[in-house]
Each structure stands twice: as C-alpha cells, then as structure tokens.
Amino acid sequence: MLLAIGGKSTMDDRDDEILQALAWMVDQYLSRGDGSLDNDAMSAGELAMEVLANRSLVELENSRIGRWTQAGRDFLAVD
Numbered sequence: 001m002l003l004a005i006g007g008k009s010t011m012d013d014r015d016d017e018i019l020q021a022l023a024w025m026v027d028q029y030l031s032r033g034d035g036s037l038d039n040d041a042m043s044a045g046e047l048a049m050e051v052l053a054n055r056s057l058v059e060l061e062n063s064r065i066g067r068w069t070q071a072g073r074d075f076l077a078v079d
Helices: 013-030 043-054 070-076
Strands: 036-038 058-060 065-068
Touching: 013 036, 013 043, 013 070, 043 058, 043 065, 065 070
Parallel strands: none
Antiparallel strands: 036 065, 058 065
C-alpha cells in the first residue's frame, strides 16, 4: 500500500515499508492504549512521532504527547 495524499503517491514501496515498521513500533512502545501516544521524553520517540506527524499519521499536542489520526489508524490496520 502506498500512502496517498491528495490522490498522489508520496512514497515508493521501500519508504512505505519503513514507515509501516516505524508506525507499528510507535504503536507498540509509545501507545497509552486509548489512541494517545507518549514518548516519555525520549528523543528517539519524539523524532519517530515527528516523522509520523509529517505524514499526517499522528497529531502532536506537544513535543511529548500525540494522538493517531484516522489516517494513522488506517495505516496501522494494513498488513
């Protein structure tokens, strides 16, 4: 699956695979279980959430807390 923004593909298959792995890692290790994310002020978690936010998969409340967007939830559901 290629992530499309405005109907245009924005990544090649390899980028998509890497972004999928990052999203799953963030969901596994930074999820609070209610759709919100907390990077516990870890710089790697903060950067990962920023990357996902730049792809409109996460909405950041601040540098530590975020929430999956609908696009992010849909992206996580892809096998």
